[in-house]
Amino acid sequence: MRSSVLVSGGAGYIGSHICLRLAELGYTPVAYDNLSNGHAEFVQWGPLERGDIRDPARLAEVFALHRPCAVIHLAGLIEVGHSTADPALFYDINVGGSIRLLQAAEGAGVRAVVFSSSCAVYGAPQQTSIGEAHPLSPLNPYGRTKLVVEEFLQELARWKGMSSLALRYFNAAGADLTGRIGERHEPETHLIPLAIDAALGRRGPLNIFGADYPTPDGTAIRDYIHVADLADAHVRAVEWLLKTPHAAGTFNAVNLGSGQGASVRELVDAVGRAVGSPVPLREAPRRAGDASQLIADITKAQQLLDWQPSHDLETVVRTAVQWAQASPNPL
Numbered sequence: 001m002r003s004s005v006l007v008s009g010g011a012g013y014i015g016s017h018i019c020l021r022l023a024e025l026g027y028t029p030v031a032y033d034n035l036s037n038g039h040a041e042f043v044q045w046g047p048l049e050r051g052d053i054r055d056p057a058r059l060a061e062v063f064a065l066h067r068p069c070a071v072i073h074l075a076g077l078i079e080v081g082h083s084t085a086d087p088a089l090f091y092d093i094n095v096g097g098s099i100r101l102l103q104a105a106e107g108a109g110v111r112a113v114v115f116s117s118s119c120a121v122y123g124a125p126q127q128t129s130i131g132e133a134h135p136l137s138p139l140n141p142y143g144r145t146k147l148v149v150e151e152f153l154q155e156l157a158r159w160k161g162m163s164s165l166a167l168r169y170f171n172a173a174g175a176d177l178t179g180r181i182g183e184r185h186e187p188e189t190h191l192i193p194l195a196i197d198a199a200l201g202r203r204g205p206l207n208i209f210g211a212d213y214p215t216p217d218g219t220a221i222r223d224y225i226h227v228a229d230l231a232d233a234h235v236r237a238v239e240w241l242l243k244t245p246h247a248a249g250t251f252n253a254v255n256l257g258s259g260q261g262a263s264v265r266e267l268v269d270a271v272g273r274a275v276g277s278p279v280p281l282r283e284a285p286r287r288a289g290d291a292s293q294l295i296a297d298i299t300k301a302q303q304l305l306d307w308q309p310s311h312d313l314e315t316v317v318r319t320a321v322q323w324a325q326a327s328p329n330p331l
């Protein structure tokens with residue numbers, strides 16, 4: 001029988017790509033999602049179990065039915081601006097929901113958990129390339145909820161023997177190489193889909209927040225990782241937890257990024273080339289709390305998971321453009 005892996009948030013952008021990769025490698029992905037921001041049509045490689053991560057009875061039912069060997073936990077709210085407007089909701093879902101889910105996993109005897117964390121746990125960068133030892137000082141409720149869950153996972157490792165890896169993503173981007181699934185957030189706040197929609201004339205000019213940063217072209221630099229590379233790292237993380245004897249009862253945090261920086265202007269130019277028409281732009285002031293550069297040091301992921309990102313920025317942009325062109329007009 002194929003082993004099943006419960007993927008909370010499996011109907012979302014990153015979760016659906018993880019389900020695809022799990023299925024490619026012979027697992028049955030069970031997507032657990034309340035569809036608040038997910039899409040039932042993204043769940044193509046295993047069952048969709050509708051449910052909220054704050055619902056212990058529903059969680060117990062799904063764990064008993066599928067008996068997963070591991071949990072990959074992505075479900076939650078993701079938008080930083082929303083977290084500052086409604087911190088209570090973020091703590092309720094991202095922290096309270098995670099505790100319920102992890103309690104259910106523990107009760108069902110699951111020993112391996114992979115958690116979607118974020119580079120937001122680091123806060124203002126103290127150096128250009130950020131390693132896992134960088135101080136943890138989130139700047140907003142979103143980042144803080146990720147850190148609290150990491151701390152709870154450490155408790156479970158120490159007191160309950162549960163093994164876990166928190167994967168701190170930088171910026172997930174791109175879409176499935178054959179166009180089956182892609183990025184669809186509502187509202188969309190991520191740079192690449194916004195730039196594509198602007199270039200396709202689906203929305204007005206793209207705001208560039210800050211053109212006076214101390215970077216070569218004045219715009220902010222970020223680390224973009226193709227979603228298929230992210231997905232592959234999650235399956236490696238599950239296998240590392242399940243198959244490495246010294247992983248038992250440990251917690252580790254690992255960065256996932258490309259290890260390379262790209263400026264807003266470089267991205268916008270790449271989008272313009274891929275779409276075949278330039279991205280209309282509007283320069284706007286810097287946003288409070290935005291760093292000039294955020295780039296992942298991915299040495300630990302490479303060593304621990306024997307993982308290497310394999311898709312470059314051109315592939316990120318090309319697959320995102322293909323996905324957007326095949327998707328309904330958001331207006």
Ligand SMILES: NC(=O)c1ccc[n+]([C@@H]2O[C@H](COP(=O)([O-])OP(=O)(O)OC[C@H]3O[C@@H](n4cnc5c(N)ncnc54)[C@H](O)[C@@H]3O)[C@@H](O)[C@H]2O)c1
Nearest residue numbers: 009011012013014034035036037038052053074075076172
């Ligand atoms: N997109 C990025 O660049 C990025 C960067 C760092 C971290 N992350 C993290 O990765 C994870 C997935 O992000 P995404 O971009 O795929 O977002 P997404 O919104 O597409 O996916 C999140 C999924 O969780 C589901 N969900 C939300 N609340 C739920 C609840 N209470 N119960 C059950 N399901 C619920 C949503 O319906 C959705 O399908 C999130 O935890 C996010 O914080 C994303």
